[in-house]
Amino acid sequence: MGNTKELSPEHREELIKVLKNRFEKNMPRHKGIDWAKVQAKLEAKAEKLWSLDEMESTGGEPDVIGYDEKTGEYLFCDCAPESPKGRRSLCYDRDAWESRKEFKPENNVVDVAAEMGIELLTEDQYRALQELGKFDLKTSSWVKTPAEIRKHGGAIFCDRRYEHVFMYHNGAESYYAARGFRGLLRV
Secondary structure, rough: OOOOOOOOOOHHHHHHHHHHHHHOOHHHHOOOOOOOHHHHHHOHHHHHHHHHHHHHHOOOOEEEEEOOOOOOOEEEOOOOOOHHHOOOOOOOOOHHHHHOOOOOOEHHHHHHHHHHHHHEOOOOHHHHHHHHOOOOOOEHHHHEOOOOOOOOOEEEEEEEEEEEEEEEEEEEEOOOOOOEEEEEOOO
């Protein structure tokens, strides 16, 4: 992940092209949303483009999945078929990472999401995403864990198997090559 949170004009233009192409190829994800309005918002918010680039460069394939009427924000989410490759093999949060005595993962999902400027999906958001397609058929994704579960050392993750979306628990310090996380960005 880069040190500067600003993309060059050329990089911005290329990213917007990629996002527009993905938007046009996946219209059922965002019925009734006009790309020109999304693009205008993106061009006005350089820091959001930086976050989208982080999502893209780690394999998330971000796309518009909705519009928040209350805030006037478009919602981008990682829509890669499987949990983003560049965000796997991470434990849940810093406390979990620090609790590992050996074989610490490179990082944790809560800190990585914060560094990227994105939100970790909640279980409800994850289930809503699954209404737009079939995701995580071979992988799983950490989701935002309620404090009550986290205080007991656990964390939750979800996947899709047997045509159903499942939510599971694990020790927050665990990490697997097939588990990453999906993020949400409000623009």
